[in-house]
Every structure is written in structure tokens, then in C-alpha cells.
Amino acid sequence: MPQRHTPQSKTTHADTPNKTLQAKAADDSTVTFTMSVNGQSETLSLDSRTTLLDALREHLHLTGTKKGCDHGQCGACTVHVNGRRVNSCLCFAAACEGDTITTIEGIGEVEALHPLQAAFVECDGYQCGYCTAGQLMSAVALLDEPIGPNDDDVREAMSGNLCRCGAYQNIVSAIQSVRATKPSSK
Numbered sequence: 001m002p003q004r005h006t007p008q009s010k011t012t013h014a015d016t017p018n019k020t021l022q023a024k025a026a027d028d029s030t031v032t033f034t035m036s037v038n039g040q041s042e043t044l045s046l047d048s049r050t051t052l053l054d055a056l057r058e059h060l061h062l063t064g065t066k067k068g069c070d071h072g073q074c075g076a077c078t079v080h081v082n083g084r085r086v087n088s089c090l091c092f093a094a095a096c097e098g099d100t101i102t103t104i105e106g107i108g109e110v111e112a113l114h115p116l117q118a119a120f121v122e123c124d125g126y127q128c129g130y131c132t133a134g135q136l137m138s139a140v141a142l143l144d145e146p147i148g149p150n151d152d153d154v155r156e157a158m159s160g161n162l163c164r165c166g167a168y169q170n171i172v173s174a175i176q177s178v179r180a181t182k183p184s185s186k
């Protein structure tokens, strides 16, 4: 089964009493909370119903993370929360109080690409690129998950990330090329 974490489990994790206390309610609908985003502490005051995806894109202007379906179906919005991949369209931003968020902007730079970013370029792992940030964030997380060694294992683990351009085989090739360089890959 894919290692993607459901919004239910994320909500349960983030709704601990301590975190609820830490998030200060400014009024009925606005909540002030702090989270680390790509290594930088960010304090936001947002409507409590704001998703993590909208907080990242609309309020922190980190537009590398994409909105596809906004319903947890496509994976375009995948980010890491405390090192685990999640669909940010299904997470409440305020529930991320105290959490560590990593977005596509946090895994590499133009002059210093993450090995998976370089592999996607090498293997033509994209066409229009709309799904690519989500694909990459899932793939980066996958490197540390107990995924089997075969292409089918990668396909299963990446099944939450859709690509309308159909770049799937090249995406698998890119991921496998990086996994082959990791001694711990199983």
C-alpha cells in the first residue's frame, strides 16, 4: 500500500490538546499559529478553515506547490509535514502549529538540485510540469519508506500522484535511478 498519510491521521496527530492550547484564537474564526516552513519560522493569523495548501500558496507565496483537484485525489499539493508526505489540500493550516513543513522550494535550488530533481530532468520525468512538484515531494519521501525494489513497488507507492501527461514510466525510471545509488534502498 502507498505510504501516503491520510488527512484523518494528520488531523488526529495535530489536534493534540497542547497544540490546541498553543494556537491562540483571535476571534471566532481567526487562529494564530506558528510553523516552520523550509527552515524558517512563520507565524500566521488565518481563518481556522484555511488549508495548508492555501496558507502556503496564498499567504506565504510559495506557489511551487500546486492545486489540482483540491479534494485529495491528485497529489499535486504534496508537501512534507514532519518528514512525512501529505496532501496539503486536506490539512488545516492551523493544525500544523509547531510542525515542520517542507515544500518543493525547500528540497533544492537551481544551482544545487536534489538528486531526484536532476533525475527527473535526466529521465524526462515530466511534460507540462503541473504535477511535478507533488511527484517530487512524494518521491523524496519514498526514498526513506520501506518500499520494495521493483518498478511495480514504486508505481504502487506513487499511485496517489496523478499525471495527466502520462509521464509515469519516466517518473519511475527517475526514482529507480536514484534509489539505485542508495545503499539502504530495499
Ligand code: FES
Binding pocket: 066, 067, 068, 069, 070, 071, 072, 073, 074, 075, 076, 077, 078, 087, 088, 089, 090
Ligand atoms: S490538490 Fe490536493 S490532492 Fe489534488
Ligand code: FES
Binding pocket: 125, 126, 127, 128, 129, 130, 131, 132, 162, 163, 164, 165, 166, 167
Ligand atoms: S507532467 Fe503534466 S500532469 Fe504530469
